[in-house]
Amino acid sequence: MSALIKPTAQTQTVLDRPFQLLIDGAWSDSKSGETLDVVNPADGSVIAKIPAGTEQDVDRAVVAARLAFEAGAWARMTPGDRAKLLWRIADLIEARKEEFAELETLDNGKPITMSTWVDVPAAVAALRYWAGWCTKIAGETRAVDMPGEFVAMTLREPVGVVGLITPWNFPLMSAVSKLGPALAAGCTVILKPAEQTSLTALRLGEVLLDADVPPGVVNIITGLGSVVGAAIAEHGGVDKISFTGSTAVGKSLIGAARGNLKRLTLELGGKSPTIIFPDADLESAIAGAGNSIFRNSGQICVAGSRLYVARNQFDQVVDGLVKFASEFKLGPGLDPATTMGPLVSDAQHGRVLDYIASARAEGASVISGGNAFGTEGYFVEPTIIGDVNPQMRVVQEEIFGPVLVATAVDDLDELAALANDSIYGLSASIWTQDISSAYKLAKKIRAGTITINSGSIAGPNLPFGGFKQSGWGRENGADGIESFTELKTVITAL
Numbered sequence: 001m002s003a004l005i006k007p008t009a010q011t012q013t014v015l016d017r018p019f020q021l022l023i024d025g026a027w028s029d030s031k032s033g034e035t036l037d038v039v040n041p042a043d044g045s046v047i048a049k050i051p052a053g054t055e056q057d058v059d060r061a062v063v064a065a066r067l068a069f070e071a072g073a074w075a076r077m078t079p080g081d082r083a084k085l086l087w088r089i090a091d092l093i094e095a096r097k098e099e100f101a102e103l104e105t106l107d108n109g110k111p112i113t114m115s116t117w118v119d120v121p122a123a124v125a126a127l128r129y130w131a132g133w134c135t136k137i138a139g140e141t142r143a144v145d146m147p148g149e150f151v152a153m154t155l156r157e158p159v160g161v162v163g164l165i166t167p168w169n170f171p172l173m174s175a176v177s178k179l180g181p182a183l184a185a186g187c188t189v190i191l192k193p194a195e196q197t198s199l200t201a202l203r204l205g206e207v208l209l210d211a212d213v214p215p216g217v218v219n220i221i222t223g224l225g226s227v228v229g230a231a232i233a234e235h236g237g238v239d240k241i242s243f244t245g246s247t248a249v250g251k252s253l254i255g256a257a258r259g260n261l262k263r264l265t266l267e268l269g270g271k272s273p274t275i276i277f278p279d280a281d282l283e284s285a286i287a288g289a290g291n292s293i294f295r296n297s298g299q300i301c302v303a304g305s306r307l308y309v310a311r312n313q314f315d316q317v318v319d320g321l322v323k324f325a326s327e328f329k330l331g332p333g334l335d336p337a338t339t340m341g342p343l344v345s346d347a348q349h350g351r352v353l354d355y356i357a358s359a360r361a362e363g364a365s366v367i368s369g370g371n372a373f374g375t376e377g378y379f380v381e382p383t384i385i386g387d388v389n390p391q392m393r394v395v396q397e398e399i400f401g402p403v404l405v406a407t408a409v410d411d412l413d414e415l416a417a418l419a420n421d422s423i424y425g426l427s428a429s430i431w432t433q434d435i436s437s438a439y440k441l442a443k444k445i446r447a448g449t450i451t452i453n454s455g456s457i458a459g460p461n462l463p464f465g466g467f468k469q470s471g472w473g474r475e476n477g478a479d480g481i482e483s484f485t486e487l488k489t490v491i492t493a494l
Contacts, residue, residue: 004043005334011102014203015048021057021222022205024064025215031056036195036223041109041342042332042377050198053223058190058231061219065161065188066237068216074188077214079134086131086183088211090124096207097121100200104172105333107197109341109378110296112334123176129460130180133481137185142489149494156485158186159263160239163232165225165253166201167244168194168344169299169400175201177460177475178242179218185484189218190238192229194245196345198222225249236260240484243267244301246398247424247469265473265483267301267465269398270426272447273419274304277412277432278313281453285431286317288455289404290324292429294382297343298352298402302427302449302456305399307406308418314408318384321404322368325382330373342378343401349378352401359385359394359405367406390421398424416444425467427456448474 007015020027030051038048051057068074077085093100100123101115110119139154162182166174171193182189193201205220221228229249233241233256240263243253247269257264274289276282292304309317331338343349349372356370369383382402388395394405409415419428419441427449430438435452442450448466451457458464458476465474473483 004332007102007106007334008098011099011106014099014103015106019048019050019198019202019222021051021053022202022208022218022220023057023061024219025209025213027205030054030223038107038199039196039345040106041344042334044346044377047106048199050195050202050222053192053221053228055227055231057221057223058228058235061190061221062161062235062237064216065190065219068214069158069161069188072216073214074186074217079137082183082186083131083134085211085213086127086134086180089207089213090127090131092207092210093120093127093204094124096203097124100172100203102334103199103203104197105341107199108168108171108344109333111338111341112336113339114296115333119170119173123172126173126176126460127180130184130481133181133184137481137485139487144491150491151494152489152491155488155490156482157488159484159486160187161237162187162189162240162242162484163235163238164189164191165229165232165241165243165245166191166193168197169296169301171197172200172204174244175204178244180460181475181481182242182484183217185481187240187484188216190232191218191220192225192232193220193222195222195224230256233257234259238262240264242475242483250471263483265465265475266471267475268426268469268471269424270301270303270466270470271306271396271398271422271424272302272304272427272429273306273308273445274429275415275419275431275441276307276309276313276317277430277434277437278310279433280431281433282313282317282320284453286320286324288429288431288453289317290321292455293404294325294328294340294402297340297380299344299348299400300456303400304429304455305404306395306422307404308409308415309406310412311408311410314406318367318386318406321384321406325368325384328382330379330381332377340382340402343380344378346378348400349380352380352399352403355394355397355399355401355403356383356385359388359392362392364388364392364394364405369402390418396422416441419445419447423469426470427451427466429455
């Protein structure tokens with residue numbers, strides 16, 4: 001594994017200065033005065049410290065957000081001016097794209113090539129997309145089927161103060177995918193980034209101030225999910241929560257939100273199937289399946305972690321995936337040659353290795369990989385597991401690491417049942433040259449997004465979310481913007 005590469009001087013300057021919470025348009029320390037270590041997952045070293053927010057900090061942020069929502073510059077801002085503001089934020093991120101990419105890689109561990117060419121550009125593009133929505137949020141006129149003359153209309157109004165709780169696998173992209181529609185709709189925000197990966201969110205706070213976002217409109221509170229996230233979810237002054245993360249935490253938010261029946265959008269876990277038919281273009285299917293599970297070290301909610309292949313092609317496909325996995329270069333994310341970085345944390349590293357150990361204990365075979373990699377950092381080899389049965393933990397539970405479980409299928413008519421044999425329903429991919437068969441199978445699979453002859457495809461205009469325990473509601477597109485609004489009906493007698 002290559003040696004660590006130091007960040008640029010500009011990024012190091014950002015890391016060296018003290019980080020604070022953003023509340024009511026100003027930076028301030030946590031009420032507790034305590035901090036959390038920011039750890040570089042490539043070697044386990046502490047590279048910065050962030051504030052450990054408290055319930056009191058959340059309360060200050062909610063008060064500021066409520067005041068900004070109900071009065072002041074934000075409440076009076078026209079949709080067109082909100083659009084200009086979002087576009088300005090996008091321009092400022094783009095102008096600092098190298099710095100954002102380095103911070104994302106240092107914090108999360110992902111390859112710098114991915115941060116540079118995927119994460120940061122996608123965040124910029126999403127903000128510009130949401131800027132376009134500001135002037136297009138509208139109601140409708142409706143007929144009234146009663147004696148007399150009436151004019152009836154619906155209005156879409158911002159839901160109010162929203163809590164945005166984001167995950168650690170795509171920190172900047174996740175923050176922007178929630179922040180964009182919330183601001184476009186006219187809401188005010190308390191953003192709580194994952195404690196493992198808060199650096200780009202805090203840097204985003206500086207961009208927001210530079211863009212002249214009015215005080216209180218966006219507040220950023222870092223800290224533990226069990227403290228800050230819970231306080232946001234339970235706060236009676238918060239009208240909606242948009243959360244991306246584990247199903248277990250999502251379920252806890254449902255209970256926390258019942259006090260004032262706040263609205264919830266939950267994008268939760270996944271255990272997505274990849275299905276390869278006998279007539280598929282195997283070269284493309286193997287590359288698609290491999291990228292689906294090994295890209296970003298498998299830390300992707302839509303990762304194709306379950307593979308189903310006809311038995312007579314199973315060995316050919318698995319051999320191709322073993323070769324594909326062997327070509328990844330594991331190393332620190334700042335090395336441009338790295339194609340697979342570490343897992344995000346020591347805890348996640350241990351979790352993934354525990355799942356692999358459980359597969360061995362339950363009688364599965366590790367076809368390739370299956371071990372920690374290197375002597376420092378949180379690396380795990382890309383791993384393929386065979387000889388599995390549907391009851392095994394590695395088949396049923398979300399691992400969130402570079403671990404693929406492969407199943408040989410004797411009866412292709414059972415593919416839908418196999419794909420649906422999960423508590424999750426986030427995504428699926430089907431590989432075949434028979435589009436009719438692919439479409440028929442896609443209709444039977446209970447998942448929010450299904451791709452045919454492609455790996456995962458995402459964009460701010462494409463609705464995203466899951467069936468079953470993969471969540472509630474949809475992000476992106478018209479569905480995403482509407483989730484940050486309330487619908488009001490106004491009827492006038494003439």
